[in-house]
Amino acid sequence: MDRVPSAAKGSREAFLAHAGELPCAAPQPPRVLVIDDNVALAENVCELLGALEDPRVVCDVVGSGGAALSLAEQYAIDVAFVDLHLPDTAGTDLSDELRRRCPFIEIVIITGDTTVQSAIRAVKTGAFAYVLKPFRGDELLETARRALAQAELCREREHLRAELERSEKRHREVVDAVPAFVLALGPDGDIVLWNRHLERVTGYAREEMLGQTGSHLVGDSGAERRLPLRDGGHRLIRWQRAVVSGGATNVSYAVGVDVTEEQAMLRRTLRAERLAAVGTLAAGLAHEVRNPLNSALLQLAVLDRRIYKGHGAEQLLSVSRLVKDEIVRLDRLVSDFLEFARPRPLKLATTSVNELVRGVLELVAVAADEQHVDLKADLGLRVGNISVEPERMRQVLLNLLQNSLDVMPQGGALTVRTHGPDPSGYVHVEVRDTGPGFSEDAPVFDAFYTTKEKGTGLGLAIAHRIVTEHGGQIHVRSTPGDTCFTIALPEQP
Ligand SMILES: Nc1ncnc2c1ncn2[C@@H]1O[C@H](COP(=O)(O)OP(=O)(O)OP(=O)(O)O)[C@@H](O)[C@H]1O
Ligand SMILES: [Mg+2]
Secondary structure, three states: OEOOOOOOOOHHHHHHHHHOOOOOOOOOOOEEEEEOOOHHHHHHHHHHHOOOOOOOOEEEEEOOHHHHHHHHHHOOOOEEEEEOEOOOOEHHHHHHHHHHHOOOOEEEEEEOOOOHHHHHHHHHOOOOEEEEOOOOHHHHHHHHHHHHHHHHHHHHHHHHHHHHHHHHHHHHHHHHHOOOEEEEEOOOOEEEEEOHHHHHHHOOOHHHHOOOEOHHHOOOOOOEEEEEOOOOOEEEEEEEEEEEEEOOEEEEEEEEEEOHHHHHHHHHHHHHHHHHHHHHHHHHHHHHHHHHHHHHHHHHHHHHHHHHOOOOHHHHHHHHHHHHHHHHHHHHHHHHHHHHHOOOOOOOEEEEHHHHHHHHHHHHHHHHHHOOEEEEEEEOOOOOEEEEOHHHHHHHHHHHHHHHHHOOOOOEEEEEEEEOOOOOOEEEEEEEEOOOOOOOOOOOOOOOOOOOOOOOOOHHHHHHHHHHHOOOEEEEEEEOOEEEEEEEEEEEO
Protein backbone atom coordinates (compact mmCIF):
# COMPACT_ATOMS: atom_id res chain seq x y z
CA MET A 1 0.00 0.00 0.00
CA ASP A 2 1.28 3.42 -0.99
CA ARG A 3 1.12 6.25 1.52
CA VAL A 4 2.46 9.05 -0.66
CA PRO A 5 -0.22 11.27 -2.23
CA SER A 6 -0.31 10.73 -5.97
CA ALA A 7 0.43 13.53 -8.48
CA ALA A 8 -1.97 16.35 -7.88
CA LYS A 9 -5.00 16.33 -10.08
CA GLY A 10 -7.80 18.86 -10.35
CA SER A 11 -10.91 17.55 -8.64
CA ARG A 12 -13.00 18.06 -11.82
CA GLU A 13 -10.59 15.91 -13.77
CA ALA A 14 -10.55 13.37 -11.02
CA PHE A 15 -14.32 13.32 -10.98
CA LEU A 16 -14.51 12.91 -14.75
CA ALA A 17 -11.93 10.17 -14.72
CA HIS A 18 -13.91 8.40 -12.02
CA ALA A 19 -17.14 8.83 -13.89
CA GLY A 20 -15.54 7.48 -17.04
CA GLU A 21 -15.78 10.75 -18.96
CA LEU A 22 -12.11 10.69 -19.82
CA PRO A 23 -11.75 7.45 -21.69
CA CYS A 24 -7.97 7.77 -21.98
CA ALA A 25 -7.26 8.63 -18.34
CA ALA A 26 -5.53 5.84 -16.41
CA PRO A 27 -7.82 4.39 -13.70
CA GLN A 28 -7.08 5.96 -10.30
CA PRO A 29 -6.06 3.72 -7.42
CA PRO A 30 -8.65 3.48 -4.63
CA ARG A 31 -7.83 6.21 -2.09
CA VAL A 32 -8.43 6.32 1.65
CA LEU A 33 -7.95 9.48 3.70
CA VAL A 34 -7.70 9.39 7.48
CA ILE A 35 -8.47 12.76 9.12
CA ASP A 36 -7.60 12.94 12.82
CA ASP A 37 -5.71 15.54 14.85
CA ASN A 38 -4.22 12.59 16.71
CA VAL A 39 -1.63 11.90 14.01
CA ALA A 40 -0.26 8.82 15.75
CA LEU A 41 -3.71 7.27 15.78
CA ALA A 42 -4.30 8.24 12.16
CA GLU A 43 -1.00 6.67 11.14
CA ASN A 44 -2.04 3.64 13.10
CA VAL A 45 -5.25 3.37 11.08
CA CYS A 46 -3.28 3.62 7.85
CA GLU A 47 -0.99 0.90 8.96
CA LEU A 48 -3.89 -1.37 9.79
CA LEU A 49 -5.38 -0.73 6.35
CA GLY A 50 -2.14 -2.05 4.90
CA ALA A 51 -3.61 -5.47 5.53
CA LEU A 52 -6.28 -4.84 2.85
CA GLU A 53 -6.21 -7.38 0.00
CA ASP A 54 -6.12 -4.72 -2.70
CA PRO A 55 -2.47 -3.62 -2.99
CA ARG A 56 -3.42 -0.56 -5.05
CA VAL A 57 -5.13 1.21 -2.13
CA VAL A 58 -3.38 4.47 -1.27
CA CYS A 59 -3.83 5.82 2.24
CA ASP A 60 -3.15 9.45 3.28
CA VAL A 61 -3.20 11.03 6.67
CA VAL A 62 -4.08 14.64 7.55
CA GLY A 63 -4.60 16.33 10.87
CA SER A 64 -7.22 18.94 10.02
CA GLY A 65 -10.38 19.57 7.97
CA GLY A 66 -8.60 22.23 5.90
CA ALA A 67 -5.83 19.83 4.86
CA ALA A 68 -8.44 17.18 4.04
CA LEU A 69 -10.36 19.57 1.77
CA SER A 70 -7.23 20.67 -0.02
CA LEU A 71 -6.39 17.01 -0.77
CA ALA A 72 -9.98 16.41 -1.92
CA GLU A 73 -9.48 19.28 -4.36
CA GLN A 74 -6.58 17.43 -5.88
CA TYR A 75 -7.93 13.92 -6.30
CA ALA A 76 -10.98 11.78 -5.77
CA ILE A 77 -11.17 10.12 -2.38
CA ASP A 78 -13.06 6.86 -2.06
CA VAL A 79 -13.24 6.46 1.68
CA ALA A 80 -12.58 9.03 4.42
CA PHE A 81 -12.17 8.15 8.11
CA VAL A 82 -13.25 11.38 9.78
CA ASP A 83 -12.74 12.21 13.43
CA LEU A 84 -15.87 13.88 14.81
CA HIS A 85 -13.87 16.46 16.75
CA LEU A 86 -11.27 18.19 14.66
CA PRO A 87 -9.42 21.35 15.65
CA ASP A 88 -10.73 23.49 12.79
CA THR A 89 -14.17 21.98 12.04
CA ALA A 90 -16.80 19.52 13.15
CA GLY A 91 -16.49 16.08 11.49
CA THR A 92 -20.11 16.25 10.27
CA ASP A 93 -19.56 19.57 8.47
CA LEU A 94 -16.35 18.26 6.97
CA SER A 95 -18.22 15.21 5.69
CA ASP A 96 -20.62 17.47 3.76
CA GLU A 97 -17.76 19.44 2.27
CA LEU A 98 -15.91 16.30 1.28
CA ARG A 99 -19.01 14.91 -0.45
CA ARG A 100 -19.36 18.12 -2.40
CA ARG A 101 -15.86 17.59 -3.78
CA CYS A 102 -15.87 13.81 -4.15
CA PRO A 103 -19.39 12.64 -5.05
CA PHE A 104 -18.64 8.93 -4.61
CA ILE A 105 -16.91 9.21 -1.25
CA GLU A 106 -17.98 7.00 1.65
CA ILE A 107 -17.50 8.55 5.11
CA VAL A 108 -16.61 6.51 8.17
CA ILE A 109 -16.90 8.54 11.36
CA ILE A 110 -14.28 7.93 14.07
CA THR A 111 -15.42 8.94 17.52
CA GLY A 112 -14.58 8.33 21.13
CA ASP A 113 -18.02 9.52 22.11
CA THR A 114 -20.15 6.51 22.87
CA THR A 115 -23.43 8.29 23.48
CA VAL A 116 -26.50 7.48 21.46
CA GLN A 117 -26.72 11.11 20.32
CA SER A 118 -23.32 10.95 18.69
CA ALA A 119 -24.27 7.77 16.87
CA ILE A 120 -27.50 9.40 15.67
CA ARG A 121 -25.58 12.47 14.54
CA ALA A 122 -23.16 10.32 12.59
CA VAL A 123 -25.96 8.41 10.86
CA LYS A 124 -27.76 11.70 10.06
CA THR A 125 -24.74 12.95 8.17
CA GLY A 126 -25.20 9.99 5.87
CA ALA A 127 -22.03 8.31 7.07
CA PHE A 128 -21.43 4.84 5.76
CA ALA A 129 -20.45 3.63 9.25
CA TYR A 130 -18.80 4.78 12.40
CA VAL A 131 -16.05 3.25 14.49
CA LEU A 132 -15.55 3.78 18.17
CA LYS A 133 -12.23 4.56 19.74
CA PRO A 134 -10.44 2.50 20.81
CA PHE A 135 -11.19 0.29 17.79
CA ARG A 136 -10.34 -3.26 17.01
CA GLY A 137 -8.09 -3.80 13.98
CA ASP A 138 -10.24 -6.47 12.33
CA GLU A 139 -13.39 -4.36 12.79
CA LEU A 140 -11.72 -1.37 11.19
CA LEU A 141 -10.43 -3.46 8.33
CA GLU A 142 -13.86 -4.94 7.68
CA THR A 143 -15.47 -1.49 7.68
CA ALA A 144 -12.83 -0.16 5.26
CA ARG A 145 -13.32 -3.14 2.99
CA ARG A 146 -17.09 -2.62 2.85
CA ALA A 147 -16.76 1.15 2.38
CA LEU A 148 -14.29 0.71 -0.48
CA ALA A 149 -16.57 -1.86 -2.13
CA GLN A 150 -19.52 0.54 -1.76
CA ALA A 151 -17.52 3.44 -3.25
CA GLU A 152 -16.47 1.20 -6.13
CA LEU A 153 -20.11 0.25 -6.75
CA CYS A 154 -21.18 3.90 -6.82
CA ARG A 155 -18.38 4.75 -9.18
CA GLU A 156 -19.34 1.89 -11.49
CA ARG A 157 -23.00 2.89 -11.47
CA GLU A 158 -22.03 6.42 -12.34
CA HIS A 159 -19.73 5.16 -15.07
CA LEU A 160 -22.56 3.12 -16.61
CA ARG A 161 -24.95 6.06 -16.38
CA ALA A 162 -22.42 8.31 -18.10
CA GLU A 163 -21.78 5.64 -20.74
CA LEU A 164 -25.51 5.35 -21.41
CA GLU A 165 -25.87 9.11 -21.64
CA ARG A 166 -22.96 9.30 -24.05
CA SER A 167 -24.37 6.53 -26.23
CA GLU A 168 -27.79 8.24 -26.32
CA LYS A 169 -26.11 11.51 -27.19
CA ARG A 170 -24.19 9.84 -30.02
CA HIS A 171 -27.39 8.38 -31.43
CA ARG A 172 -29.12 11.72 -31.20
CA GLU A 173 -26.20 13.30 -33.02
CA VAL A 174 -26.37 10.70 -35.81
CA VAL A 175 -30.11 11.19 -36.18
CA ASP A 176 -29.55 14.93 -36.33
CA ALA A 177 -26.57 14.79 -38.65
CA VAL A 178 -28.03 12.59 -41.40
CA PRO A 179 -29.30 14.59 -44.36
CA ALA A 180 -32.60 12.71 -44.25
CA PHE A 181 -35.87 13.24 -42.44
CA VAL A 182 -36.12 11.11 -39.32
CA LEU A 183 -39.35 11.08 -37.41
CA ALA A 184 -40.69 8.75 -34.75
CA LEU A 185 -44.28 8.23 -33.70
CA GLY A 186 -45.41 6.93 -30.35
CA PRO A 187 -48.16 4.29 -30.01
CA ASP A 188 -50.85 6.99 -30.33
CA GLY A 189 -49.31 8.47 -33.45
CA ASP A 190 -47.81 11.40 -31.58
CA ILE A 191 -44.45 12.72 -32.73
CA VAL A 192 -41.72 11.65 -30.32
CA LEU A 193 -38.73 12.45 -32.51
CA TRP A 194 -38.26 15.28 -35.01
CA ASN A 195 -34.70 15.54 -36.27
CA ARG A 196 -32.69 18.60 -37.22
CA HIS A 197 -33.10 18.05 -40.96
CA LEU A 198 -36.87 18.25 -40.45
CA GLU A 199 -36.42 21.42 -38.41
CA ARG A 200 -34.20 22.97 -41.06
CA VAL A 201 -36.37 22.15 -44.05
CA THR A 202 -39.83 22.70 -42.56
CA GLY A 203 -39.01 25.61 -40.30
CA TYR A 204 -40.92 23.88 -37.49
CA ALA A 205 -38.84 23.49 -34.31
CA ARG A 206 -38.59 20.21 -32.45
CA GLU A 207 -40.16 21.69 -29.31
CA GLU A 208 -43.35 22.69 -31.10
CA MET A 209 -43.63 19.40 -33.01
CA LEU A 210 -43.07 16.89 -30.20
CA GLY A 211 -46.43 15.62 -28.97
CA GLN A 212 -48.32 16.71 -32.12
CA THR A 213 -50.17 14.11 -34.18
CA GLY A 214 -47.85 12.96 -36.93
CA SER A 215 -49.48 9.89 -38.55
CA HIS A 216 -50.81 11.98 -41.43
CA LEU A 217 -47.30 13.13 -42.33
CA VAL A 218 -45.99 9.64 -43.09
CA GLY A 219 -47.90 7.02 -45.04
CA ASP A 220 -47.06 3.35 -45.39
CA SER A 221 -43.55 2.32 -46.34
CA GLY A 222 -42.72 3.63 -49.79
CA ALA A 223 -45.59 6.12 -49.74
CA GLU A 224 -45.03 9.71 -50.75
CA ARG A 225 -46.55 12.43 -48.60
CA ARG A 226 -46.59 16.20 -48.66
CA LEU A 227 -44.58 17.75 -45.86
CA PRO A 228 -45.95 21.22 -45.11
CA LEU A 229 -43.46 24.04 -44.64
CA ARG A 230 -43.86 26.91 -42.21
CA ASP A 231 -43.52 29.58 -44.86
CA GLY A 232 -46.14 27.93 -47.09
CA GLY A 233 -45.70 25.31 -49.77
CA HIS A 234 -44.62 21.76 -49.22
CA ARG A 235 -42.01 19.17 -50.13
CA LEU A 236 -42.80 15.70 -51.41
CA ILE A 237 -41.26 13.06 -49.14
CA ARG A 238 -40.95 9.32 -49.72
CA TRP A 239 -41.03 7.54 -46.33
CA GLN A 240 -39.76 4.17 -45.21
CA ARG A 241 -41.11 2.92 -41.89
CA ALA A 242 -39.87 0.55 -39.20
CA VAL A 243 -41.69 -0.38 -36.02
CA VAL A 244 -39.45 -0.94 -33.02
CA SER A 245 -40.99 -2.82 -30.10
CA GLY A 246 -39.27 -1.80 -26.90
CA GLY A 247 -40.91 -2.95 -23.67
CA ALA A 248 -44.50 -1.85 -23.40
CA THR A 249 -44.39 0.96 -25.96
CA ASN A 250 -44.20 0.58 -29.71
CA VAL A 251 -42.40 3.35 -31.49
CA SER A 252 -42.67 3.62 -35.24
CA TYR A 253 -39.69 5.19 -36.95
CA ALA A 254 -39.92 6.79 -40.37
CA VAL A 255 -37.02 7.86 -42.53
CA GLY A 256 -37.86 10.10 -45.45
CA VAL A 257 -36.09 11.38 -48.53
CA ASP A 258 -37.10 14.44 -50.47
CA VAL A 259 -38.35 13.37 -53.91
CA THR A 260 -39.79 16.74 -54.92
CA GLU A 261 -37.13 17.41 -57.57
CA GLU A 262 -37.08 13.78 -58.71
CA GLN A 263 -40.85 13.79 -59.28
CA ALA A 264 -40.74 17.15 -61.03
CA MET A 265 -37.99 15.86 -63.30
CA LEU A 266 -39.96 12.70 -64.01
CA ARG A 267 -42.99 14.78 -64.97
CA ARG A 268 -40.83 16.97 -67.22
CA THR A 269 -39.29 13.90 -68.87
CA LEU A 270 -42.71 12.31 -69.41
CA ARG A 271 -44.04 15.54 -70.90
CA ALA A 272 -40.99 15.79 -73.16
CA GLU A 273 -41.40 12.15 -74.20
CA ARG A 274 -45.09 12.68 -74.90
CA LEU A 275 -44.30 15.75 -76.98
CA ALA A 276 -41.62 13.84 -78.87
CA ALA A 277 -44.08 10.99 -79.48
CA VAL A 278 -46.71 13.44 -80.70
CA GLY A 279 -44.09 14.96 -83.00
CA THR A 280 -43.17 11.55 -84.44
CA LEU A 281 -46.83 10.68 -84.90
CA ALA A 282 -47.58 13.99 -86.57
CA ALA A 283 -44.61 13.59 -88.92
CA GLY A 284 -45.71 10.04 -89.76
CA LEU A 285 -49.29 11.10 -90.29
CA ALA A 286 -48.29 14.03 -92.52
CA HIS A 287 -46.15 11.70 -94.60
CA GLU A 288 -48.93 9.15 -94.95
CA VAL A 289 -51.53 11.79 -95.78
CA ARG A 290 -49.32 13.35 -98.43
CA ASN A 291 -48.98 10.13 -100.46
CA PRO A 292 -52.68 9.71 -101.34
CA LEU A 293 -53.11 13.48 -101.64
CA ASN A 294 -50.25 13.75 -104.17
CA SER A 295 -51.54 10.80 -106.04
CA ALA A 296 -55.10 12.25 -106.13
CA LEU A 297 -53.76 15.63 -107.31
CA LEU A 298 -51.80 13.99 -110.11
CA GLN A 299 -54.86 12.06 -111.21
CA LEU A 300 -56.94 15.27 -111.17
CA ALA A 301 -54.36 16.92 -113.46
CA VAL A 302 -54.65 13.94 -115.80
CA LEU A 303 -58.44 14.29 -115.63
CA ASP A 304 -58.20 17.99 -116.56
CA ARG A 305 -56.07 17.19 -119.57
CA ARG A 306 -58.40 14.44 -120.73
CA ILE A 307 -61.47 16.73 -120.41
CA TYR A 308 -59.72 19.43 -122.50
CA LYS A 309 -58.78 16.89 -125.09
CA GLY A 310 -62.40 15.67 -125.18
CA HIS A 311 -61.68 12.07 -124.06
CA GLY A 312 -64.58 9.69 -123.81
CA ALA A 313 -66.55 8.94 -120.64
CA GLU A 314 -64.80 5.62 -119.89
CA GLN A 315 -61.35 7.24 -119.95
CA LEU A 316 -62.53 9.99 -117.65
CA LEU A 317 -64.22 7.56 -115.25
CA SER A 318 -61.09 5.41 -114.93
CA VAL A 319 -59.23 8.45 -113.61
CA SER A 320 -62.00 9.51 -111.23
CA ARG A 321 -62.06 5.93 -109.85
CA LEU A 322 -58.36 6.24 -109.00
CA VAL A 323 -59.03 9.54 -107.23
CA LYS A 324 -61.86 7.90 -105.30
CA ASP A 325 -59.50 5.05 -104.24
CA GLU A 326 -57.00 7.53 -102.88
CA ILE A 327 -59.72 9.33 -100.93
CA VAL A 328 -60.91 6.00 -99.48
CA ARG A 329 -57.32 5.25 -98.47
CA LEU A 330 -57.07 8.66 -96.84
CA ASP A 331 -60.28 8.02 -94.96
CA ARG A 332 -59.02 4.65 -93.69
CA LEU A 333 -55.78 6.27 -92.60
CA VAL A 334 -57.62 8.92 -90.61
CA SER A 335 -59.93 6.35 -88.98
CA ASP A 336 -56.99 4.09 -88.08
CA PHE A 337 -55.05 7.02 -86.70
CA LEU A 338 -57.97 8.13 -84.56
CA GLU A 339 -58.35 4.61 -83.24
CA PHE A 340 -54.66 4.57 -82.34
CA ALA A 341 -54.53 8.07 -80.89
CA ARG A 342 -57.85 8.08 -79.04
CA PRO A 343 -58.67 4.60 -77.73
CA ARG A 344 -62.19 4.13 -76.39
CA PRO A 345 -62.99 2.28 -73.16
CA LEU A 346 -63.25 -1.50 -73.51
CA LYS A 347 -66.61 -3.30 -73.60
CA LEU A 348 -65.50 -6.61 -72.14
CA ALA A 349 -67.35 -9.87 -72.74
CA THR A 350 -66.51 -13.46 -71.91
CA THR A 351 -65.31 -14.89 -75.18
CA SER A 352 -64.15 -18.34 -76.24
CA VAL A 353 -60.65 -18.07 -77.67
CA ASN A 354 -61.10 -20.87 -80.17
CA GLU A 355 -64.41 -19.49 -81.42
CA LEU A 356 -62.87 -16.09 -81.88
CA VAL A 357 -60.04 -17.63 -83.93
CA ARG A 358 -62.46 -19.73 -86.02
CA GLY A 359 -64.50 -16.63 -86.87
CA VAL A 360 -61.44 -14.73 -88.08
CA LEU A 361 -60.15 -17.69 -90.07
CA GLU A 362 -63.47 -17.80 -91.93
CA LEU A 363 -63.03 -14.16 -92.91
CA VAL A 364 -59.66 -14.74 -94.56
CA ALA A 365 -60.32 -18.24 -95.94
CA VAL A 366 -61.28 -17.10 -99.44
CA ALA A 367 -58.34 -14.70 -99.80
CA ALA A 368 -55.94 -17.39 -98.55
CA ASP A 369 -57.33 -19.86 -101.01
CA GLU A 370 -56.95 -17.42 -103.91
CA GLN A 371 -53.29 -16.85 -102.91
CA HIS A 372 -52.62 -20.57 -102.55
CA VAL A 373 -51.89 -20.13 -98.89
CA ASP A 374 -52.45 -23.26 -96.83
CA LEU A 375 -54.55 -22.00 -93.91
CA LYS A 376 -54.46 -24.28 -90.85
CA ALA A 377 -55.89 -24.15 -87.33
CA ASP A 378 -54.40 -26.01 -84.38
CA LEU A 379 -56.77 -25.23 -81.52
CA GLY A 380 -55.94 -26.44 -77.99
CA LEU A 381 -58.70 -28.36 -76.25
CA ARG A 382 -58.08 -26.87 -72.81
CA VAL A 383 -58.05 -23.28 -73.99
CA GLY A 384 -61.05 -21.66 -72.36
CA ASN A 385 -62.45 -18.17 -72.27
CA ILE A 386 -60.94 -14.74 -72.10
CA SER A 387 -62.50 -11.46 -71.07
CA VAL A 388 -62.09 -9.19 -74.08
CA GLU A 389 -63.94 -6.86 -76.39
CA PRO A 390 -64.48 -9.43 -79.19
CA GLU A 391 -64.60 -6.88 -82.01
CA ARG A 392 -61.23 -5.42 -81.08
CA MET A 393 -59.57 -8.77 -80.59
CA ARG A 394 -60.92 -9.83 -84.00
CA GLN A 395 -59.32 -6.68 -85.43
CA VAL A 396 -55.97 -7.69 -83.89
CA LEU A 397 -56.07 -11.22 -85.30
CA LEU A 398 -57.31 -10.02 -88.66
CA ASN A 399 -54.38 -7.64 -88.97
CA LEU A 400 -51.91 -10.40 -88.10
CA LEU A 401 -53.48 -12.75 -90.67
CA GLN A 402 -53.67 -10.01 -93.29
CA ASN A 403 -50.00 -9.15 -92.73
CA SER A 404 -49.09 -12.81 -93.22
CA LEU A 405 -51.14 -13.03 -96.42
CA ASP A 406 -49.53 -9.80 -97.65
CA VAL A 407 -46.04 -11.29 -97.42
CA MET A 408 -46.96 -14.55 -99.16
CA PRO A 409 -48.38 -13.45 -102.54
CA GLN A 410 -46.96 -16.59 -104.13
CA GLY A 411 -48.48 -18.90 -101.50
CA GLY A 412 -47.17 -20.55 -98.33
CA ALA A 413 -48.50 -21.82 -95.04
CA LEU A 414 -50.37 -19.84 -92.43
CA THR A 415 -51.11 -21.57 -89.10
CA VAL A 416 -53.07 -20.29 -86.15
CA ARG A 417 -52.44 -22.24 -82.96
CA THR A 418 -54.04 -21.80 -79.55
CA HIS A 419 -52.74 -23.36 -76.34
CA GLY A 420 -52.79 -22.93 -72.59
CA PRO A 421 -53.59 -21.83 -70.01
CA ASP A 422 -49.96 -21.87 -68.81
CA PRO A 423 -49.06 -22.01 -65.07
CA SER A 424 -49.42 -18.22 -64.90
CA GLY A 425 -52.99 -18.45 -66.20
CA TYR A 426 -52.33 -17.08 -69.70
CA VAL A 427 -53.72 -18.49 -72.92
CA HIS A 428 -51.66 -18.11 -76.11
CA VAL A 429 -52.63 -17.47 -79.70
CA GLU A 430 -49.88 -17.92 -82.30
CA VAL A 431 -50.05 -16.69 -85.89
CA ARG A 432 -47.25 -18.28 -87.93
CA ASP A 433 -46.38 -17.89 -91.58
CA THR A 434 -43.70 -19.09 -93.97
CA GLY A 435 -43.14 -15.66 -95.52
CA PRO A 436 -39.76 -13.86 -95.84
CA GLY A 437 -39.96 -12.39 -92.30
CA PHE A 438 -38.15 -9.24 -91.24
CA SER A 439 -34.90 -8.30 -89.56
CA GLU A 440 -34.64 -8.17 -85.78
CA ASP A 441 -34.38 -4.37 -85.65
CA ALA A 442 -37.44 -3.68 -87.85
CA PRO A 443 -39.70 -1.53 -85.63
CA VAL A 444 -42.83 -3.41 -86.67
CA PHE A 445 -44.88 -2.24 -83.67
CA ASP A 446 -44.07 1.46 -84.25
CA ALA A 447 -46.84 3.61 -85.65
CA PHE A 448 -46.41 4.38 -89.38
CA TYR A 449 -43.70 1.81 -89.89
CA THR A 450 -44.66 0.07 -93.10
CA THR A 451 -42.93 -1.54 -96.03
CA LYS A 452 -46.10 -1.66 -98.09
CA GLU A 453 -46.96 0.79 -100.78
CA LYS A 454 -50.50 1.23 -99.55
CA GLY A 455 -50.06 0.30 -95.89
CA THR A 456 -50.63 2.78 -93.06
CA GLY A 457 -48.15 1.12 -90.68
CA LEU A 458 -50.75 1.41 -87.93
CA GLY A 459 -52.00 -2.20 -87.89
CA LEU A 460 -49.44 -3.65 -85.45
CA ALA A 461 -49.26 -0.45 -83.38
CA ILE A 462 -53.03 -0.70 -82.84
CA ALA A 463 -52.77 -4.47 -82.19
CA HIS A 464 -50.10 -3.86 -79.56
CA ARG A 465 -52.21 -1.24 -77.85
CA ILE A 466 -55.37 -3.37 -77.85
CA VAL A 467 -53.60 -6.45 -76.44
CA THR A 468 -51.90 -4.43 -73.71
CA GLU A 469 -55.18 -2.75 -72.79
CA HIS A 470 -56.61 -6.22 -72.22
CA GLY A 471 -53.79 -7.02 -69.79
CA GLY A 472 -51.96 -9.19 -72.33
CA GLN A 473 -48.71 -9.17 -74.27
CA ILE A 474 -47.77 -9.54 -77.91
CA HIS A 475 -44.37 -10.80 -79.09
CA VAL A 476 -42.81 -11.74 -82.37
CA ARG A 477 -39.98 -13.98 -83.55
CA SER A 478 -38.99 -13.80 -87.16
CA THR A 479 -36.51 -15.62 -89.38
CA PRO A 480 -36.75 -16.01 -93.14
CA GLY A 481 -39.47 -18.60 -93.78
CA ASP A 482 -40.79 -18.58 -90.21
CA THR A 483 -42.47 -15.61 -88.58
CA CYS A 484 -44.54 -16.14 -85.48
CA PHE A 485 -46.60 -13.51 -83.62
CA THR A 486 -47.74 -14.66 -80.15
CA ILE A 487 -50.50 -13.07 -78.12
CA ALA A 488 -50.80 -13.98 -74.43
CA LEU A 489 -54.01 -13.05 -72.60
CA PRO A 490 -55.15 -13.84 -69.06
CA GLU A 491 -57.59 -16.72 -69.03
CA GLN A 492 -60.99 -16.10 -67.48
CA PRO A 493 -61.54 -19.12 -65.19
N1 LIG B 1 -45.93 -11.56 -90.97
C1 LIG B 1 -45.09 -10.60 -91.39
N2 LIG B 1 -44.03 -10.92 -92.14
C2 LIG B 1 -43.15 -9.97 -92.54
N3 LIG B 1 -43.27 -8.67 -92.25
C3 LIG B 1 -44.31 -8.28 -91.49
C4 LIG B 1 -45.26 -9.22 -91.01
N4 LIG B 1 -46.17 -8.56 -90.29
C5 LIG B 1 -45.81 -7.25 -90.32
N5 LIG B 1 -44.70 -7.07 -91.03
C6 LIG B 1 -43.97 -5.81 -91.30
O1 LIG B 1 -44.41 -4.86 -90.36
C7 LIG B 1 -44.91 -3.70 -91.02
C8 LIG B 1 -45.97 -3.04 -90.17
O2 LIG B 1 -47.14 -3.82 -90.12
P1 LIG B 1 -48.50 -3.13 -89.79
O3 LIG B 1 -49.55 -4.17 -89.73
O4 LIG B 1 -48.31 -2.31 -88.58
O5 LIG B 1 -48.71 -2.12 -90.94
P2 LIG B 1 -48.98 -2.46 -92.48
O6 LIG B 1 -49.46 -3.86 -92.58
O7 LIG B 1 -47.76 -2.07 -93.21
O8 LIG B 1 -50.12 -1.43 -92.77
P3 LIG B 1 -51.69 -1.70 -92.53
O9 LIG B 1 -51.77 -2.64 -91.39
O10 LIG B 1 -52.23 -0.38 -92.25
O11 LIG B 1 -52.18 -2.30 -93.77
C9 LIG B 1 -45.35 -4.21 -92.32
O12 LIG B 1 -45.36 -3.17 -93.29
C10 LIG B 1 -44.28 -5.25 -92.63
O13 LIG B 1 -43.12 -4.67 -93.11
MG1 LIG C 1 -51.03 -4.59 -91.27
